Amino acid sequence: MWKKLATILLLVFGLAYAQELRVLTHNSFALSKSLIQAFEQESGIKLRFIKGGDAGETLNKAILTKDAPIADVLYGVDNTFLSRALEEDLFIAYASPQVRTLRSELILDPKLRVIPVDYGYVTINYDKEALQGNALPKTLEDLTKPEWAARLVVENPATSSPGLAFLLTTVANFGDPGYLDFWAKLRDGGVKVAKGWSEAYFSDFTRYGGDRPLVVSYTTSPAAEVYFSEGKYQTPPTGNLNVPKAAFFQVEFVGILKGTKNLKAAQKFVDWLLSKKVQEDIPLNMWVYPARRDAALPPVFKYAKIPAHPAKLDPGTIREKRSRWIREWTKVVLQGLSPKEARTQP
């Protein structure tokens, strides 16, 4: 009798609290409530999401707690931080059966310690109304002309992931140390630096009351402007600047953290994240493209243009030089040193 009761109790509570899976993500991670609830009911795994700041901050938090991991799974490492994450040896490789459904060009770690979930592009957006009747910049160099530099707001690459992506765009275009000369000219022309994307977009961009009609944002932002306009706009009020190699390619990954006691559950979660229905839920929640080849895009994504020639940099080179690039950038753009001084001073 008691045994039976105990079994029943175990079953009831066992089902309710079968397993808890902790997922560390960056602040922009989002999915539909209904999907998450369906996963929890079907698998008996309770999902606990923990947000750790932006992509860079979140990874750092995982690195700092390597010995006593605060989560089982980490989502949100992107290709700019990939080498760093792999070097820290944070992940357990997992050959998910879903991997073969993904776009192969996104698989940047052949050992599958991290698996791509989505991708997108950082590029310059412009306010159509504010720039009506103006000929738009045609190359990145055009931006250094005073009439454009003074109209541009960028995010600080030291504290923002789109900011870092744009800095890497300039390195991919002008090389190292050429990128510093480009930034020195932008600085002299009056470029504005914001702390992060929210500040740049909602404080400095002309559409929201600022004085900058050019902002570093994502290729999907114009589509989001239509989607979040409650029917006011049928066509986007903003556009991507059509400049070759001005978009930076970003891939976001998921990985199972070493030290997890819930390996099976973690693997199940990764499979689920790559399943067709979750992949199709991603675009309208995070405004990026699903990694799965057969995932359909929502209609509003017709306003998001995929750039023909995005800028790319090798993750290894980024790992090696990222810190120095940011340091030199800070010296030139924020502290007003010349490129030469920035390179030679410690």
Added chain:
Amino acid sequence: MTKRGWTTGSAYALPVYLFLAIAVVYPLAKVLARGVSPEALSVFSDRYLWERLLWSLEYGLAASSLVILLGVPLAYSLRYRFPGREAFLAVAGVPFVMPTIVVATGFLTLLGPRGIVGRDLTGTVFVLLWAAVFYNLGLATRILHGLLARQGEALEAAARTLGASPLRAFFRVTLPLLKSGLWASGGLTFVYTFASFGVPLLLGGYRYATLEVEVYRLLAYELDFPRASALVVWQSAVLALVSLAYLRAQSKLAPSLGEPPVRTLSPRAAWLLGALVWGGTLVLYSPLLALIARSFFGPEGLGLDNYLRLLRPQSSYFSPGLIEATGNTLRFGLASLALALPVGLLYALGVARKSPGLDLFGFFPLLVSPVSLGIGYLLAYPHLRASTWILVLAYATLAYPLLGRTLIPALRGLKPEFLEAAATLGAGAWRRFWRVELPLIRPALAGGMALALASAIGEFGATMILVRPEWATLTVAIYDRLGKPGMANFGEALALSVILMGLSLFLFALVGREGKLG
């Protein structure tokens, strides 16, 4: 007597030290321990960092001078009854809880390149100082108001009887008596301005970055523990020096027992004073008014749509709705207050009973960079990192010093005879506190609780802790909306900010009324 005072003081101090050890010292030590390296010294030869320090000092000094300049006449006015006096006290605390990016939006709406005023004043020191006064004047006025002592009034009256003009009485009697109050409110403004980084960056750009910006970058993004640790120590040392002056000043404060009596003016004078105070308040807080006005403009045009959309069920698991976010804000605010209340009370009792050193040590949480504390929690308590405990601990840590500092002058003002009389009549320590001290310090307690609550529902701790979607507070909900493009998101963020404003106003009014019952 002194000996006994010392021991009882230490008995109160012990739990406070224990709390500090858990909430501040151990986590911070974890950060600093990683930073012990000769590399750390390189920050002192960095010219750029010296410039940042210099600017932080300038900004802190200018802001605190301005706040004093405006706070004194305001606190002075509050001695008189005028229409809207209570409402003013409630309104004065509101800016304290507003997220920086929302305040910046208010300023932009008013003074931005396409602002209502029609002249772009962003990027000027003028706007930065305005913002600093905007954030701190309410706090300073509350302190000054609480400190305008009865003795002061009596002396002033005496001076007047002896033939001094009102002006002369003010300059020769009231002002010298207020001196330590000036230090106290100015000191607190300095501490907050010096360590602020959202506002100067948003409204002024990187030219006006404070030292805290560098701490944030080095710690959260570069994991450069040596240099960051050196900066944290450097910054805390500067703040500790300033605070010493502030704490010394407060220890000499003319003590006041309870709320000074409110004097009645002739109806005409009262209306005039009310008009003056409210006129000034409306100008100072006009960015908030601009924000409220703008929250009614949505993609659909003028109307309540931004607010109504918040009531729709949210399809995303990560976009908290209005009810949920308001509930969380209240829940965490009250839970933090429940922890901050005993700690703050013990801190105040310990300081009033002259426990040596507690004065400065208890103030420590406000002198340490919040970013470094956040990383410290991660290193010290990784298993608790995503639990409610650490969240409440972080909020309470930043809230209790405000509560304690408000209580200290009131406790110091208590006449020992009262307690002695109660003791003679056979009342135990607990009973004496409950029946004699508590009723007497009740107004100060109410004021202190309002400040503590404000710091807990504002964003002070928001950057320190890991966020879980099911815990999202109003502040988190605002930042969530501002994380995606689009007019609807922007409009909802503004509507949520106005609701946060209303909620804090309601809480301040409630606590204020509660205090007056005593």
